[in-house]
Amino acid sequence: MYTLRHIILACFSVSFLIALAACGPATSSVQVQTTPTIDKNFQAQVSPIPTTPPYLCGAWSSNNAPSPYSTITIYARLTKNIAGVSGATAIAVVHFQGGDQQLDAQPTSDSGGYVTFTLPLQGRQPGHMPATIDVTFTNVPGSQNPVHCTQAFFTPL
Numbered sequence: 001m002y003t004l005r006h007i008i009l010a011c012f013s014v015s016f017l018i019a020l021a022a023c024g025p026a027t028s029s030v031q032v033q034t035t036p037t038i039d040k041n042f043q044a045q046v047s048p049i050p051t052t053p054p055y056l057c058g059a060w061s062s063n064n065a066p067s068p069y070s071t072i073t074i075y076a077r078l079t080k081n082i083a084g085v086s087g088a089t090a091i092a093v094v095h096f097q098g099g100d101q102q103l104d105a106q107p108t109s110d111s112g113g114y115v116t117f118t119l120p121l122q123g124r125q126p127g128h129m130p131a132t133i134d135v136t137f138t139n140v141p142g143s144q145n146p147v148h149c150t151q152a153f154f155t156p157l
Helices: 002-022
Strands: 055-061 071-080 089-096 099-102 114-120 131-138 152-154
Touching: 055 131, 055 152, 071 089, 071 131, 071 152, 089 114, 114 131
Parallel strands: none
Antiparallel strands: 055 071, 071 114, 089 099, 089 131, 131 152
């Protein structure tokens, strides 16, 4: 008796699945994609190689994680075609959380293109808050424009 019920249930289940599959969506045909072609002049459209500016400048601090009341040194270097530029005047502006402050010293670059600034922090920047320093060279020999360095930074601990 149980076997007859299992056979009837199996036949009913199979016929239900066939009926359900017949009600499903119709299959779509696959669309053939066209073969891509590349214009022969494609490689002639090369973008130009960017030129390196003749004057480059970078700035950095002697200590990136000083104590809030320490004194750090800010270094900067000006180069022209990788050689140091002497005789340029440097100006530094420190961006503290409470406002900007231009440093009093305006050193002239040495034969290697280097300048240094002494920066007493005096607790003007809160701990764990980064500060940045902009250094700009003016009176650059052979240039009409000032040269702006990459920013130096420090974060008091």
